[in-house]
Amino acid sequence: MNLQEQYVAFTTIVRKEIKRYLRIWTQTLLPSAITMSLYFVIFGTLIGSRIGEMGGFTYMEFVVPGLIMMAIVTNSYSNVVSSFFGAKFSGSVEELLVSPVSNVVILMGYVVGGVSRGLLVAVVVTLVSLFFTDLTIHSYFIVVVVVLMTSTLFALAGFINAVYANSFDDISIIPTFVLTPLIYLGGVFYSMDLLPEFWANVSKLNPLVYVVNAFRYGVLGVSDVSLPIAFGMIIIFTTLAFGYSMHLLNSGKRLRQ
């Protein structure tokens, strides 16, 4: 296939993915808006007003970037894991596998589909947050770059999960037992300065620490970790996830017999 044909195949996958999550918007877009509204009310308004300042900002201002990032992470991940596993489960992934479309285009199509859902949910959650606080953006450039890189990273992670999953239980195990704890321990609700030194160092193994803090820097201009290190870690994790995803596709593991 020439480049133009590969591009057509890529846009076909992306369009199909977007149509899929828009068709079931009550399952894909609405829950994040409701959940985040509850977070804003409970953690930001009710509990936050008693906590006082965190990192030099009101607690509501402090948690908003983390909560937006949480929505991006969970949505970009769950879009790819559920869509690709669904395609495996129904056999419709064979439509792609028998076609001449290249593996990198298949991967990028699903990833961009997941990224687009992450972005759409980010916009929805940001709009909801405006009912609770005034958002002033420190650096639009950093915000956009971090959002794109993070949603790409977790869309790739969702893809790997989908390839390994054998049942619908398998696509909820990682989000429940790995992703959610990493998010909660990734500095969404607290500053790393509050942790004892040992646990602060342990936290540095958590990729969510870097994405949350890089995004918080973009919004508020403060971060618990150095920005170059945060970007470096996100790039390293994304590269590893991309490389492994391509390895899975090229080897045909769990996709071809």
Added chain:
Amino acid sequence: MIPALEIENLSKVYDNDFEALKGISLSVKQGDFFALLGPNGAGKSTTIGIICSLVAKSAGKISVFGIDIDEDFPAAKRHIGIVPQEFNFNQFEKGLDIVINQAGYYGLAPGLARERAEKYLRELGLWEQRDIPARMLSGGMKRRLMIARSLVHEPQLLILDEPSAGVDIEMRRSMWDFLRRINAQGTTIILTTHYLEEAEALCRHIAIINHGKIVENTSMKELLRQLDREVFILDCLEELPEVITIDGFLIRRVDDHTLEVEVQKGQHLNQIFNALDVAGVHISSMRNRANRLEEMFVNLVEGAA
């Protein structure tokens, strides 16, 4: 002329050490209508899976219109359309979207994709159902949807794995007509089926695979010529005498109005009719006891077992 499909010494050993294919070789001519028959587990679906890249081969070589799949599989895939045995589309998508998406995976621009989707959905009688989610279509419609999907990039080689499974007789006949039409237009067709009547009605060449080996590979005419005997059922107008014999034929009285006659290779039916006429028995109709090919198939498969 370059064959549409050339398979040389193809082997497949699965991870559980099951040897599904033991070095099979096949050649399918361009424009042919080819049947690949075999009992369940013989290796038909494995062969098809390897041709369309869903199964990795262990050894051997496959060329599609002269393109070695090891050298340029994407180019080879452009020539292949596949209709699998199982429904393998997203049941929540509309039929039109399924076909248009498949066109997109082959790089067809959206305008052309829609045009082709309309063409094949109309030809297969699904245009009125184009906006219905696939799960709501009948079994026959789903199978025709998969045929439309497989043709949208206009492949030169169409492979159908059990296309008549779950399809009623009327639908099967119209599908046969459609397949004959696209074959007449130049599309090479490979068919696996359990309905041997289907293979006999449609295919010009046939290969029989059993236990991962090709046990027969010849033209349909040649295969049928090899039949050394056929059994016919004769329905008679008058009540038959208790004992009836015809010299040189094995004959059995089934009931008062039915005879079963075994005809060996070289014998001809006129002898039977003449003898029955002399005996005052008049034949109202005649049919094979079993499909001719079915008998041959059973002999070959049992002989190889």
